[in-house]
Amino acid sequence: MIDAECEAALCGLIAERLGIALQPHQLGRLHACCAEAFERFAVEDCGELCARLRSAPADDPVLAYLVRGVTVCESHFFRDARQMALLERELLPALIARRRAAGNLTLRLWSAGCSEGQELYTLLLLLHRLLPDAPAWNLHLLGTDINVNALHHAMEGCYREWSMRGVDEALRAAAFERLGEGVGARWRLRRERFPAQLRFQYLNLAEADYPSVFTGTIGQDLILCRNVFIYFERPTVRAILERFARALADDGALIVGACDHVPDGVPGLRLVAGEEAFHFRRDAAAAPPEAPPATLAGLPYVSPLVPPPPPSAPPAKASDTLGTLLREAHALAGEGRLEEAEAAARRAVAHDDMAPDGHFLLALVALERDQPRIAEGALRRVLLLDREHALGHYQLGVLRHQQGRAAAAAQALQRAREIIARRDPAAAVGEYGDGMTYGHLAELVSHQLELFDE
Incomplete structure (x- = not known):
């Protein structure tokens, strides 16, 4: 058991190290996680745990265990029917039509707080449902999260029945492979059938690591960040939304959780209210604030060949340095x-x-x-x-x-x-x-x- 003083100290450390503000309903998870950590890592008491967390490096197993314990990974495919309808019937078809008319067959979608990947894979399935010529498109799908264990599961792309409850039998047969039988059965997404540049990487939304070309978070056509703001205080939520506004393409859209608190008047974002679901648009008329420093989280890079000669690059002016x-x-x-x-x-x-x-x-x-x-x-x-x-x-x-x-x-x-x-x-x-x-x-x-x- 941890007492009130220890609880307050741990909450402060979690906010300091991760930017996460635990709410009263989340404290039960914190208590359970700490009790397990005492036994798992031979930690004597709360004071020792706090001391270790205060000085722990980023890859410390106790810190990683705490992140897993206080962040919720429960999700499922096609979560929130109203938002899925908005995506499939309005936002994605309109976006595809604009890109096709412009001769630009590139789309960039980002699941921010992607958990174990169900949301990003849902977007992948929707795109292939809407694109009869999907292999001709450059589809960039990015999933980011603070929970490394969840990212590992996302990269595997294997799910239990609970995550599959929004997937009908026809789609299961077309897009998934069943592994095993009974209650332990899992479903593996057949990613090889759905060509796209899809990657998962660590990113803490509370830090100013984005938007940036280094993190692959620039020029996003669509950002989904649903049921993530429960972890942050309101000033942090506003800062995240301002960064999202800068990360969106000029005609980009943002969808947050239906019950997420969103402050009014975020520069660069315009609320669009629909009959059943709302979303935000990048507001070109209201320039977002100047970008903060960005950092280099894991953009996937490739290994070595000699680059081909520059294809008729405009020559530098004599005055250029x-x-x-x-x-x-x-x-x-x-x-x-x-x-x-x-x-x-x-x-x-x-x-x-x-x-x-x-x-x-x-x-x-x-x-x-x-x-x-x-x-x-x-x-x-x-x-x-x-x-x-x-x-x-x-x-x-x-x-x-x-x-x-x-x-x-x-x-x-x-x-x-x-x-x-x-x-x-x-x-x-x-x-x-x-x-x-x-x-x-x-x-x-x-x-x-x-x-x-x-």
Whole structure:
């Protein structure tokens, strides 16, 4: 048992370390989780637990266990029939029609607080239901969460019957494979039947890590963040919504939980009330506030080939300096103007082929534009020019994991960790790390290794 003083101390630490504000109805889960942690990790008392959490690194097993305990992973496919109807009958068809008319067959969807992936996979299934020519489209689906254990389950894509209660028999037969029999049976989504660029990564919505080209959170056509705001105080909710507004494309939409508290007057968001469900639109007339520093959570990067020669990149002006070109490429990428960002990055590379930052920005933009070979070559060039480029090793590790090369992924991440250990934790990673410190990057590397090791 934990007393009131211990409870208050733990709640304060959870808010400090994770940005999560536990509500009275969630305290029972906290008590149960702590009781289990005392036994599981041989913690003597609440004082020892608080001391450990106060100084624990990002990959400390006790901290990870606490995150699992206080965040709810219950979800299911096609959750909330009214919102699903809004998506399938209005928002997604209209979005698809606009993109098709513009000749731009690219869609970006983000499930923020994705839990074990049911919501993101629901979006995948809806898109393939609405797109008879789905293989011709570039579908980018991103799922993020703070619970690494939930992300691991999402990557597996296997679910018990309770998560499947919104899936009819016809869809089960077409999209899922049954594994086992009886109460222990699980259903595996046949992802190979639904082509898309789909990834899951760690991201804490309470931190200013987005929107950013590094996290893959720019230019989103649709963001779903449902039943997540229960974990945050109202000022934090407003800050999250402001970042979502910046993350949306000009015609992008945001859907939150039907019962989520949403403050009025969030810059850059306009409420659209429907007969059965509401959503928000990016309000181009109300410019969102200036973006805060963003950081480099796990965008998947690819490994090394030599990049092809720049395809008729506009030449740099005589007045351009390398710094000017890099800042232009970085700013354009942050706004989701990827073609222009690539052109600026190529001009920077042409200006100084020996500068790692130009190649690194080119790799980031190329990945967002579905140009993996260009990205591979650019990333290889980064590490050839600077063997101590921590971000390059980190991103290469994430890529190798996505390629199924677990040992190589761990090797690259360990190399990043070794480099970071020699740096000042409070120092900025680099001019184009958007304010990220080596201390924060160390946490991201730890979370990624933890995700790989699950």
